[in-house]
Amino acid sequence: MNNVLKRTDVLQAADDLRRRTLASIARPLDRLIYLASTRDYNTGFYYHDGLASRFAQEVVCEALADCHREAFQELVGASLENLVAQMEAYIASTQTSPHDFVVAWKKLEPYRVAVPVDSDTLTSDFLFSNFRIALAILQARLNTPRTAAPASSPHRLLAQ
Amino acid sequence: MIQLVLYLVLGAAFLASLYAFARRSASAEGGAQIILRARQALSALQADLLPPQVFERIFANGDYRYIISAGDPALTAMFLSERRKIALSWVEQIRRQIVSLREFHLGSARLHSQLSPRVEARLAFEFFTLLCVCRFLQLALYLRGPYAAPRMVGRVVAVASRVCATSEEAMGFLSAVKVDRLAGKSAHKMTAL
Numbered sequence: 001m002n003n004v005l006k007r008t009d010v011l012q013a014a015d016d017l018r019r020r021t022l023a024s025i026a027r028p029l030d031r032l033i034y035l036a037s038t039r040d041y042n043t044g045f046y047y048h049d050g051l052a053s054r055f056a057q058e059v060v061c062e063a064l065a066d067c068h069r070e071a072f073q074e075l076v077g078a079s080l081e082n083l084v085a086q087m088e089a090y091i092a093s094t095q096t097s098p099h100d101f102v103v104a105w106k107k108l109e110p111y112r113v114a115v116p117v118d119s120d121t122l123t124s125d126f127l128f129s130n131f132r133i134a135l136a137i138l139q140a141r142l143n144t145p146r147t148a149a150p151a152s153s154p155h156r157l158l159a160q
Numbered sequence: 161m162i163q164l165v166l167y168l169v170l171g172a173a174f175l176a177s178l179y180a181f182a183r184r185s186a187s188a189e190g191g192a193q194i195i196l197r198a199r200q201a202l203s204a205l206q207a208d209l210l211p212p213q214v215f216e217r218i219f220a221n222g223d224y225r226y227i228i229s230a231g232d233p234a235l236t237a238m239f240l241s242e243r244r245k246i247a248l249s250w251v252e253q254i255r256r257q258i259v260s261l262r263e264f265h266l267g268s269a270r271l272h273s274q275l276s277p278r279v280e281a282r283l284a285f286e287f288f289t290l291l292c293v294c295r296f297l298q299l300a301l302y303l304r305g306p307y308a309a310p311r312m313v314g315r316v317v318a319v320a321s322r323v324c325a326t327s328e329e330a331m332g333f334l335s336a337v338k339v340d341r342l343a344g345k346s347a348h349k350m351t352a353l
Contacts, residue, residue, distance in 0.1 A: 077213060080223040080239075120208045122249055126218060129242040133227075136238055140230070 013055045013063035021050070022067060028074035029086040030093070035068040036114035044117050069116045076127050084134045091138075102139050105131075198264030199331060201257035205324050209254050210317055218246055219306060219313055243306040248298060254320055255294040261327050262287045283326050290319045 025031045039046045046064035047057075055063070078086065091101045105111070111131045115124050208214065227239045265283060293316050300309040 077217060079220065079226070081226045120204075122208060122246070122253060123214070125249065126246050129246055133235075133239050133242055136235060137227075137230070140232055140235055 009055060009059045010062045010066065013051055013059050014066045016054070017048070017051060017063055017067055021048075027086045027089060028071050028078065029083070029090050031071040032068070032075055032114055033090075035064060035071055038064055039068070041113070065116065069119070072116050072119055072123075072127070076123055080130060080133060080137075083130055084137050087134050087138060098138065099142055102135055102142065106135050106139070194260075194263050194267055195331075197260045198327065201260035201264075202324055202327055202331065205254065205257050205261075205320060209250065209257070210321055210324070215250065215313060215317060218243070218250055219310060221307070224307060240305050244301055247301045247306040251294055251298050251301065251316065254316060255291065255298075258287065258290055258294070258320065258323065261323065262291075265327070265330065279326065283323065286319055286323050286326075290316065290323060293319065 022031055022034075025034055035046075038048055046061045046068070048060050048064055051060040051063065075083070075086075091098050094101065109128070109131075112128060115127065223243075224239070227236050230236070265280070265287070293312060297309055297312045297316055300312060
């Protein structure tokens with residue numbers, strides 16, 4: 001019974017999070033990165049001050065973990081074309097130079113620490129692999145001379 | 161002299177029976193491990209490896225068409241190499257989990273389940289077929305890339321799903337509580353070691 005009540009709390013907290021904070025973050029990639037950033041790398045626990053004022057810390061932690069898993073699954077299910085588009089939009093939102101971004105992401109592979117802790121190896125490896133391909137596509141676009149290419153082509157110009 | 165040989169034979173027989181007894185106790189403990197591994201294998205197959213959204217995503221043609229449209233051989237080669245690694249890992253994980261399930265059926269299932277000999281024979285045939293198809297698929301993926309054998313992928317998924325359904329039925333005698341208890345015991349044993 002206690003578990004059911006706790007679960008209801010978690011659902012409420014997750015719903016609150018989706019309606020308030022995550023509603024303004026449209027792309028699953030941005031949501032994944034944002035939710036990973038609410039996790040303490042030393043303990044694996046998630047923290048969110050706004051939610052913590054209305055729910056118990058363990059409920060907040062579980063709700064954030066649920067939403068993190070959801071964003072992860074959404075990103076895994078996204079096509080390569082969609083992932084490349086999300087990365088392009090993400091680069092634009094960070095206002096970093098696309099070249100610097102691609103070089104840093106290829107070297108540091110920050111996406112490796114952005115996955116939920118209980119995600120299975122195959123699914124995580126699949127997403128990492130897609131990130132590597134997407135970065136290669138973005139790099140190829142950066143190296144391509146500025147000529148017109150079809151909108152759906154991986155060689156379409158970056159930040160056109 | 162004949163008496164000496166007789167005593168030696170009796171002694172050897174006694175030692176052999178002691179060895180057999182010791183092995184039997186060890187395998188009874190190992191049986192719990194096999195059941196636990198089989199339970200974990202079943203949930204890994206059903207939750208992580210066999211759902212359509214997993215394999216359809218790995219072998220998605222749309223991604224390949226998208227890469228091809230770039231007309232960049234280096235990008236295409238990289239994509240095919242990445243996808244091949246993932247596809248091989250997928251098949252290997254299925255094969256490993258199926259081997260765990262087979263161990264369970266060869267050992268513990270006979271003691272607890274209500275499977276008829278006919279069902280067991282069918283299951284044995286399906287295990288054999290599945291492990292063979294997995295090996296052929298691995299070879300095809302390795303030699304010809306991730307899009308080499310879509311029908312074989314479908315066959316692996318179909319047979320593996322059938323094997324899972326039968327195994328689940330055979331494991332019906334194990335409630336979640338029992339599995340947790342088994343897991344607790346083995347964890348305790350590991351700590352003691």
